[in-house]
Amino acid sequence: MSITRLLAVARKEVIQILRDSRSLFIVVIMPVTLMLLFGYGVNLDLKGLPVYVYDRDGSQQSQDLLKRFQASEYFHIVRVVDGYPAITRALDDGHAKMGIVIPWDFSERLSEGGPVQVQALVDATDDNTANVLIGYAQAVVQGYSAEIQVNWLQERGQPVQPAAISVETRTWYNEDLESSAFIVPGVLALVMSVIGAFLTSLTIAREWERGSMEQLISTPVSALEIMLGKLVPYFVIGMFDVVVCAVIAIGWFHVPFRGSYVTLMVSSALFMVVVLSLGFLISVLAKNQFAASQIALLVTFLPAFLLSGFLFAIEQMPAALQWITRIIPARYYVSLLKQIFLKGTPTGMLYADLIPLAVFALVLGLLATRSFHKRLE
Amino acid sequence: MLGRLKQMLIKEFIQVFRDKRTRFLLFGPPIIQMLVFGYAATYEIHHVPTVVLDLDHSQQSRELVSRFTSSPYFDVQRQLTDSRQIRDLIDRGKATVGLEIDAGFAQKLLKGQTAPVEVIVDATNSNTALIASSYITQIALGFAGDYQKDRIYRIAPQLIEEVPSVELEARPWYNPGLSSRWFFVPGVIGSLTLVLVITLTAFAVVREREIGTLEQIMVTPIRPAEFILGKTLPFFLIGMFDVMLIATVGTLWFQVPFRGHIPVLLAGSVLFILCMLGVGLLISTVSSTQQQAMVTAFFFIMPAVAFSGFGFPISTMPQWMQYFTYLVPLRYFLVVLRGTYLKGVGMDILWPQMAAMAGMAVSLLTIAILRFHKALD
Numbered sequence: 001m002s003i004t005r006l007l008a009v010a011r012k013e014v015i016q017i018l019r020d021s022r023s024l025f026i027v028v029i030m031p032v033t034l035m036l037l038f039g040y041g042v043n044l045d046l047k048g049l050p051v052y053v054y055d056r057d058g059s060q061q062s063q064d065l066l067k068r069f070q071a072s073e074y075f076h077i078v079r080v081v082d083g084y085p086a087i088t089r090a091l092d093d094g095h096a097k098m099g100i101v102i103p104w105d106f107s108e109r110l111s112e113g114g115p116v117q118v119q120a121l122v123d124a125t126d127d128n129t130a131n132v133l134i135g136y137a138q139a140v141v142q143g144y145s146a147e148i149q150v151n152w153l154q155e156r157g158q159p160v161q162p163a164a165i166s167v168e169t170r171t172w173y174n175e176d177l178e179s180s181a182f183i184v185p186g187v188l189a190l191v192m193s194v195i196g197a198f199l200t201s202l203t204i205a206r207e208w209e210r211g212s213m214e215q216l217i218s219t220p221v222s223a224l225e226i227m228l229g230k231l232v233p234y235f236v237i238g239m240f241d242v243v244v245c246a247v248i249a250i251g252w253f254h255v256p257f258r259g260s261y262v263t264l265m266v267s268s269a270l271f272m273v274v275v276l277s278l279g280f281l282i283s284v285l286a287k288n289q290f291a292a293s294q295i296a297l298l299v300t301f302l303p304a305f306l307l308s309g310f311l312f313a314i315e316q317m318p319a320a321l322q323w324i325t326r327i328i329p330a331r332y333y334v335s336l337l338k339q340i341f342l343k344g345t346p347t348g349m350l351y352a353d354l355i356p357l358a359v360f361a362l363v364l365g366l367l368a369t370r371s372f373h374k375r376l377e
Numbered sequence: 378m379l380g381r382l383k384q385m386l387i388k389e390f391i392q393v394f395r396d397k398r399t400r401f402l403l404f405g406p407p408i409i410q411m412l413v414f415g416y417a418a419t420y421e422i423h424h425v426p427t428v429v430l431d432l433d434h435s436q437q438s439r440e441l442v443s444r445f446t447s448s449p450y451f452d453v454q455r456q457l458t459d460s461r462q463i464r465d466l467i468d469r470g471k472a473t474v475g476l477e478i479d480a481g482f483a484q485k486l487l488k489g490q491t492a493p494v495e496v497i498v499d500a501t502n503s504n505t506a507l508i509a510s511s512y513i514t515q516i517a518l519g520f521a522g523d524y525q526k527d528r529i530y531r532i533a534p535q536l537i538e539e540v541p542s543v544e545l546e547a548r549p550w551y552n553p554g555l556s557s558r559w560f561f562v563p564g565v566i567g568s569l570t571l572v573l574v575i576t577l578t579a580f581a582v583v584r585e586r587e588i589g590t591l592e593q594i595m596v597t598p599i600r601p602a603e604f605i606l607g608k609t610l611p612f613f614l615i616g617m618f619d620v621m622l623i624a625t626v627g628t629l630w631f632q633v634p635f636r637g638h639i640p641v642l643l644a645g646s647v648l649f650i651l652c653m654l655g656v657g658l659l660i661s662t663v664s665s666t667q668q669q670a671m672v673t674a675f676f677f678i679m680p681a682v683a684f685s686g687f688g689f690p691i692s693t694m695p696q697w698m699q700y701f702t703y704l705v706p707l708r709y710f711l712v713v714l715r716g717t718y719l720k721g722v723g724m725d726i727l728w729p730q731m732a733a734m735a736g737m738a739v740s741l742l743t744i745a746i747l748r749f750h751k752a753l754d
Contacts, residue, residue, distance in 0.1 A: 194675070343501065
């Protein structure tokens, strides 16, 4: 292997990237865009959800309960209606996420004693929103219920006990439950999948499609030199993007960074080798830009998005799928990112993710070299 | 005119279906993606790994712990003896929730004071943490409510029948099991169609330009309108076929209910695919190579999916981002998809979405065709 020849191929690739201003633009702008898109766009913590109210009782007590809903930051009572059809309509067309119905005998039954039921009709199309909404509504109603019980006991001269237990919840690693702190570190995996697999598979498939690959092969440059020369520029770009992403995450979104920068760069470099090798393999197998881009999306971007734990918790997937995630390199990288950023796990404790990632890098790197050899013969 | 169009269509279909790989890529990945999404995309939480440190060993503390044990949301895996173990297990990701009951819990309860319970939640995944916290609060409130009732029974058994209380009866409409799958499967139909139609259309035209066959077509007597129609009609048909294929697979495999009318869904699909054809054509007019087309398409696809409400609620996005979402056709198609699938609503509710998509289809196609004429001259 000759370093001069390798550098010559790399220089050719760099010139090609630089000449195509749009690709260059994408390389620099894409990480920023993806960061902002997910950092701002993904927020699963809900506030101010539109609520319709149907108060069939209209008493002091029912108003007290509704005031509690109004005071909560999670609900926003947009309309008071006088019938079920209005609520049904609002849930159907999405103007309300929840309808609260207070029964006509609410105050009457409260004074008689025993439980009274308040209905919450919830638009559960989006199960996550519905789940959170029901939880908050339950807390409001139970708070009200506890208060009237205390008053009731006091009126009867019985000893009063404040709330029997209090739960003090401490959320570790992401104290304010910021969605951005949970999402943003994982975006690095998406960015690198795009740069590594998507762009490289396209550039190389293009050479095959246009026939310029044969020209390259007929020169004295060896297969390994071609491969490395083509991939090195993208490796540099990818590592540059890692730095850009990390700066945005820490400087702009104030995601805590508690681990080591060296470990971040080492694991990113390993993942970069993985995606570059994958991109190269795909381009060798596909040899056509449309096929290459579609396959690259399917085997790198999609798993990085869906099966890596980036957004959806792996522990909650069906057991068979959990096994499949073990052969997804992005899974280990995302896990590393979250530990390095949020948990600050010491590097020595990260071997469970670092070793599989290194193995993937090695195996896929070798496969990529091999596949290219075969094609030359 | 019809004769030339027919020739053009025959050529296009041959081109698309000639290559075995492309043939597979038209129908294989959509089905694979539908299946992966259906299984992997979930915000539900079940069996959250939980550890318990009960230093009180009283009947009351055991009663509280048993409420966690019997809940389907928590999986109490270990009883610990030392509070350092909680930190260690959560650090290593072996447990997500740690419950700590200090000595003196029962004593405080019996004295009529508030007994504290400490809960530690790993919030690396903020969504899991949020929902888990909400379930924990519900369990604690339930415990407190029942304890209060027991206490009243002890001190004044004659009053127990008269204690007032309010309960929330939550009715999750459209998705009573709060299943994430029901939320995602209809959405996947929209997002997959988007990716497929845009990339196919953008690629097809640019490819002819890149290879140089576009000039050859231009010297034939074919008119620009016929050319555009001949280029887009196959992808329109493929898009419609894919919508039906993915919808059928998703509905039958995942047992998602379809409560609306098929013609309404088809009408929405036609309008949506027309929008996507317009976008694809527009991308093809501004790209001279397939790589450019692909990165441009990707750059459009990412925000188009993120802003659509596909996976993350629009209502929690920052206001400026919410304005953007009105420009995204998928936003409207998702309302149609979820409306027809889960809500079973018809045109009377969905006409604003249909009108928005129709307006966008007309303007996108007009701009695309105008630009296309220029590009051909």
